[in-house]
Amino acid sequence: MTQPLDLQSVTARYGTTKVLEDLSLAVGAGELVSLLGASGCGKTTTLRLIAGFLAPTSGAIRLGGRDLTRLPAYRRNIGLVFQNYALFPHLSVRGNVGFGLKQRGVPTAERERRVRAMLDRVGLGEYADRLPAALSGGQRQRVALARALVIEPPLLMFDEPLSNLDAKLRVDMRVEIRQLQRSNGTTSVYVTHDQEEAFSISDRVAIMHAGRVMQFDRPETLYRRPANVFVARFVGFENIVPMRVTAREGASIQAEVAGIALALTEEAMGPVPDRFLLGARPEGLLATPVAATGIPATIGIRTYLGRAYQYRCDTPAGPLVANGPLSQPLDPGTQAWLVPVPDQCCVLSPERTP
Amino acid sequence: MTPRLNPAVVAVAVLVYLFLVGPLVIILGASLSDTTYLTFPPQGLSLRWFENIFEISAFRRTIVTSFQVAFLATMLALVIGVPAAYALSRYRVQLPPWLGTLFVLPIIVPEIVFGFALLKSVAAGAGAPIFVALLAGHTVLVLPYVVRVIGASLSSFDFSIEEAAVSLGSPPMKTFFTIVLPNVRAGVIAAFILAFITSLNDVSVSLFLTGPGISTLPIQILAHVEQFFDPTVASVSVLLMVLTVGFMAIVERTLGLTFLAK
Amino acid sequence: MRRFAGWLLSAPATLAVIGILVVPVAVVLAATLTDPRGPWAPYAAFFNSGFRTTVLVRTLQISAITTVISLVFGFVAAYAVSRAPRRLRSLLIVAAVFPLLTGVVVRAFAWLVILGRNGILNGALVAAGVTDEPFALLYTQGAVIVGMVYLFVPLMILTLVGVLENIPEDLLQASASLGATPTATFWQVLMPMAVPGLIVGAVLVFTGSFTAYATPQLLGGERQTVLATLLQQRAMVSFDWVGASTIAAIMVAITISVVLVMSRTARRLNPVAAS
Structure with missing residues (x-):
């Protein structure tokens, strides 16, 4: 049948x-x-x-x-x-x-x-x-x-x-x-x-x-x-950041955007080509006030989502949307770092951009 | 992509439309004939029968009367019909349902009965001049079109706009003329045209309310046809059709013609 | 004040309809029941007159035939119009509206030109050698029916196009997706849904042709007297006002019965009325 x-x-x-x-x-x-x-x-x-x-x-x-x-x-x-x-x-x-x-x-x-x-x-x-x-x-x-x-x-x-x-x-x-x-x-x-x-x-x-x-x-x-x-945008990867790989060591990768270095791992994200787009959902960028290996950002508008806070941020890599824990509300205008959470991120090839 | 129509259906539809349009084309042709009898295709083109209309005083007089009656009856129907249509959509809850039915009665009651009844009451009242009776009859006759067409326009009017105007300090009367009426303008135009044409074409009511010196164009046409078989009536018909085309063009501009189909 | 606003605004029109239409018509109807010869005497006189009952039967017959012909051809035409491409459809609707807005006298006159002894049809028949002697086409029941159908087919088309266009395309597609052939879809989905519209159209045409005056007068003459022309003669020629009133009452009674019976039937057949 x-x-x-x-x-x-x-x-x-x-x-x-x-x-x-x-x-x-x-x-x-x-x-x-x-x-x-x-x-x-x-x-x-x-x-x-x-x-x-x-x-x-x-x-x-x-x-x-x-x-x-x-x-x-x-x-x-x-x-x-x-x-x-x-x-x-x-x-x-x-x-x-x-x-x-x-x-x-x-x-x-x-x-x-x-x-x-x-x-x-x-x-x-x-x-x-x-x-x-x-x-x-x-x-x-x-x-x-x-x-x-x-x-x-x-x-x-x-x-x-x-x-x-x-x-x-x-x-x-x-x-x-x-x-x-x-x-x-x-x-x-x-x-x-x-x-x-x-x-x-x-x-x-x-x-x-x-x-x-x-x-x-x-x-x-x-x-x-x-x-x-x-x-990627359709399924919620709101942040798309163009990046370049600067160093590889096994599955660990060093990548860079606008002079900012990030540490990533192919274990969670799949194979990463030398030039790629990093896609991150808001929950894939963790906003933290503590200096870390992340993208430095100035906090803009904060909205309350129930399970987290969401921030519109200004960064050297352009405007990004990140989430932060309820325990640590950040105020507009303050400095923060956005740390990628690898299993909430994806890797896209720049060639396939329509 | 709807399925293809059965060719037999298309053929019948084409025949029906030929049946609809053909006679009107024939009238047009006959009106242009140079002969003294009705014929088609026209033999020799001439406008003499159009001129003839205005040489016959009965046609001149009845054309004037018909237009006077149509215009005045339509205006009167608008003056009493617009508030009624407004009341029916705005205050529906406080008005009884039979009121809506009352306004379609002039369409339901056979026109010829209405005309005869008017004649009888004029005769009984003895005083009312025939022109007044004619005007009253036509006013009531076209009233349903006014109430219905304007009612249809009002039914898509959002009365909260009117409330907004009142809340901004506009008095109710002024609000009606500055807010409500402009928004149903197209409906008013269509109602005017529909009412005007209905009155202009009416036979059955006018039939009884024409007397010495007063007659309407359709009644005059009937009388003329029974005595003469020349193309004058074809020419009058063409003039009326031209008028209709003009009116349809206005409706098309203001509302789109599908409005008339409703 | 606001409680009476609706009444106040509708009062002039209400009074006009009551004073100019309802009361005079009621007086006419009442007159037939208050005849000095007895309440039903005018009706007895009407039905005892062979001529008048013939006229009544003829009028009913003409109206019924007109209705059936208009239904069949109007429906087929309306079906084609409703399935036509957008632009053609508007054009066809205009072509139906135009005759409707052209007066009844003009439209009856057109058929006078066509059907007359020296009319176009006879001219063509003679020219084609079908006949030597022109046919007497005018002043026959056929002539009246043709004129009436001509009068009412546009109304039928417009009524039915409205009805057919309101049948959602989805339903016809659902029917096809369930395996119904176009013919089956037509009879099992389209037709049943169009029935209320067909009834409305039939009522309009029947009551319209039942009370029409100009068309039977011009195309039927005295030989094809119908109720409307009889009423006019009784009132204006014979000054037999009681007779005319009786005819008026019979016309009103039949018209209203038809409207009531058919609207009840339509309501019973209309499945969507429940919602």
Whole structure:
């Protein structure tokens, strides 16, 4: 049942604007892959191309052994969960969930049985005769999910399915979606702009920007080892400092920026080329009043984060954002040192800056 | 990219549109004919039938009356309709729901019944001059358009802006004219045009309220057509269509034409 | 003061509608019930007259046929308009608004030019050798129906375009993603959702053609007398005011019944009304 999805150099152009540029993406059988990016990055276009609502200018879309590229949407057999659920307002919950089976000519008795089973599975057994208008947001979401799952598609797709729910429900639903997807083992594509949602739910995430995939990796890798400056900034490496290696001794490295020497280690950061960009999250730069081997800085605005203080600082390497412990609040205008915390830092090649 | 339309659907739609536009083109052609009878395609181009309109005194008189009635009825409907539309959206909670229904009655009650009823009460009252009755009838006839179009504009108006103006020291009356009205200007223009055209085109109400010396253009056209079969009426029709095009251009400028489709 | 602001502002318009429309119409309706011959005598007279009942039946028939034809063609055209590219769609909407804003007299007159004995259609038929003798097309029920359809198709198109455009694209895509062919989507999703709009359109066209005056007068003449033209004759030619009032009452009763019945049906069929 479960099948791999393969996008092969798909390009989509509308008039003169290129929406997708030579996009290739291989989703393994049973895998849940998220397309993550800001609006306009091409993630929704990609989903609509796979669904068959748009046609690519060039390239191919394959699911299992089938070439979908020229197949009309209604023959693709893909389960799709829409952002606004897109429930048919004139059909009951039962009618909505049974719609796809009816199209496939499943006999009434069998259809009824499968709809029942699916509704029980998503916990909506008692709501079979309700109209969508009489359901809460979370219940509508479940109907949409049931409707997409009941046709047992080889591929499931989600278009920002949780964006209309409140925060608490959103977390519950994503666990539920992950559970259903896992137990079915259905290959899935999940479109979202919410980083936490994408990382928590996915096997792999494709971070998209301007119609291209910037990096396609496991969430852990994306979070710790971004491949380029765009992804690094996207996952929270707010400080990007260009550096030069001055000395190496085993895994220990001496590097320099604006005449300031820093001690780093390849053990925590991976291989470091001679010229590189040091990416650091605010928590990857520890602000301390004690003179240390760090970047000298003048403290600017201090904000309170609950678990730490955050400081905007002026440094010889430019403005940086650093965190400091609650036990040691630093006042604006005072002198401090920003010490890199290697496992909250990453190394980026300057060549790969887009 | 929506799925391709069925060619049969497209074909029927094209036919429907030909059916819609064709007759109007034919009138235009017929109005330009040089012959004394109606024909299409026109034989010999001439504007003589346009000149003829103004040589017939009945046309001259009824054109003036129709424009007078349309203008005055529209202004009256605006004067009483704008406050009503404002009240209906601003004070919805304190007004009963039937009030909204009352203002669509002139559309629901068959026009011809309305016209006849007015005639009967004028005859009963005996005193009211026919022109006054005509004007009153048209005012009520176009009132629903005023209330509805301006109501639609007001429904997207944020009344907190008005409250902001009042909180800054502007008295309510002044606020209405300086803050509310300018923001629904487009609605007022559209309401004016829609009301004006409705009054200008009306047959069923005017039918009963025309008497010696007073008639409206549509009634005069009906009378003329029953006696003569020359292109004069085609020319009048073309003039009315030109007026309509002009009005549509104004609406297009102020609101976008899709507004009229609502 | 503020408590009455709404009332004060709406008072002039309210009084105008009541004084100029509601009261005179009520007086007309009441007159039919206070006839010296007895409360229902005018109605008995109406329904005992073969001519008048024929007119009533004819009017109903013309309105029903007009409604059905306008529904079918209006829906197909509206469907095409709603799926047309943006610019073409605006153009098509304008092309429907324009006839609507052109007066009924002008629009009926156009068909006089086309259908007349020396009209364009007969001219073309003779020229094409289909017939030697021009057909009597005018003053037939067909002529009235064509004129009425011409009158009301734009209204139907505009009503239905509004309805069809309000059906979210998402729903049609959801239907396709679940395997529904375009035909299945049309019948199982689009149509059921358009039904309330179709009913509204049907009511507008039916009541409109049921009470139309100028079109049947010009294209139907005396041979195709309908209720509206009969009312006018009774009132203005025969000065039979009781007879005219009775016709008015019957028109009001049928119009209001149609509006009520259909709006109830629409409400029952409209699934979104629950929200």
